[in-house]
Amino acid sequence: MDGLHSQQNVDLEEFRRRVQQGNDPHGPVRETLSRLGDRWTPLILMILRTGIMRYTQLLKEINSMADSPVSQRILTLKLRACERDGFIQRTVIPTVPPQVEYGLTDLGQAMVQELNRLIGWLEVHEVQINACRAEYDAH
Template identity: 45%
Template sequence: MSPGYSTAPDDACLDIREVLNRVGDKWSLLVVGALDGGPRRFNDLRRNIHGVSQRMLTLTLRLLERDGLVTRTVFATVPPSVEYQLTPLGRTLIEPVRALSQWARQHRDEIRAARAQFDGQAVNETVSARQPALDVVEA
């Protein structure tokens, strides 16, 4: 086991797992990245985070707010407008998110090649498993 890592289910491990689950999920990373440039309104976030549903964006923003990473500000306009922005704690995520994004861009071709090789092997194994064994009978 690597130094600093434990499989013991103590409180620290559970806390770390919760934090990593939050900041490591697909939508949270994209929201944090989108908020890097400053405060944004909900619909602006939704338009710029491709593939996210209204429900998923709402849930993600609420959970990020709960964890102290995002603030929600409601403006008394008609209709009311809401803006989201990173808290000082949330801003500390920008550097790791950028590093992870850079790593993904640098290695995407290798990852695609590995997936294609793996998927090809899986297909070949499946086809082989489906074909009945042929007994060779000598005459």
């Protein structure tokens, strides 16, 4: 029994440390989780895992998959945020007019792997989640 309590204390202390790190509103934990929970960022990252894309190609891909279109302004803001976090790299090609390409960095590739794991978990548990929702909503 003592082993169980000591493990719980270790888990609680680890959780407390993580929560305290996440309390910084401008820290990477909180901002990244918020960004990954928004409507467009996961879609952008998952599309860019297929390779480098120009802005207009990325916009078309997103709008072909989304239930409603993303505006150019919102896409630009999301791309800048992902670039700031180190998930994507923006490359300007010196042509007339200039062309811009976006691709995942190594950090972005690692994030996409974790997103894929989460999506896989959600797919495996989709029936159970839906059953829990239905049971809850029946109250």
